[in-house]
């Protein structure tokens with residue numbers, strides 16, 4: 001694998017590592033039965049006061065800048081897929097340039113997280129397209145390598161073009177978002193209609209929306225829902241946007257809910273044995289994906 005590339009510690013990138021956001025999710029949504037879950041509920045009620053300043057600053061930037069116009073602009077920019085074309089295996093190597101950890105002995109690279117997710121899905125006997133979904137789900141983080149700031153790549157996602165729910169983490173930071181005081185976008189439905197279906201809703205821009213569009217022609221719809229909404233914690237954990245969903249979305253969110261624990265709770269310090277697993281995954285990838293992918 002290539003030499004790790006340090007994520008610039010600039011004002012736009014307050015997280016020391018991209019994975020800090022996911023570590024924070026584990027504090028907010030601890031695994032049922034885990035030690036963290038058994039801590040006093042008071043500690044969790046106090047969640048927003050105990051968070052790392054880097055995470056808080058990351059959310060401040062995210063909530064300030066993810067406006068309706070910003071999202072439309074990013075969709076236009078990135079959904080042409082004219083940045084780079086490469087075979088999937090090369091794409092994993094490319095993604096691994098995001099290894100920006102300070103302790104290479106304990107922190108696993110991006111590919112290991114993808115592989116641990118897909119292996120956990122495989123062990124539970126789920127269909128092979130879901131295993132592949134696990135392997136691909138964070139591929140959209142390559143956006144960082146195209147120069148995008150952390151707040152436009154990771155973080156909980158949510159609809160834009162309508163009122164921001166107060167169930168979104170650190171929702172007070174939306175006060176600085178231009179849409180917060182724009183009457184076109186700050187009502188319950190904004191530019192949408194009741195239960196219009198999420199396919200008609202623009203989500204905050206990040207690695208989920210990007211990988212969904214990238215994989216759109218290759219996976220079944222249930223896998224595509226997993227990709228597109230895997231960071232939509234305000235809905236799949238908080239149920240804050242049911243008023244925009246139609247019946248089909250609710251049906252499909254069973255898959256999103258099934259996927260989430262594999263993403264959040266499959267991390268282990270022991271890396272899977274890639275040499276043993278390689279033949280299975282080469283076969284799986286060639287079954288569903290073309291020879292090269294366009295980014």
Ligand SMILES: [Fe+2]
Nearest residue numbers: 137138230231
């Ligand atoms: Fe993700």
Ligand SMILES: [Fe+2]
Nearest residue numbers: 113137138263
């Ligand atoms: Fe993930």
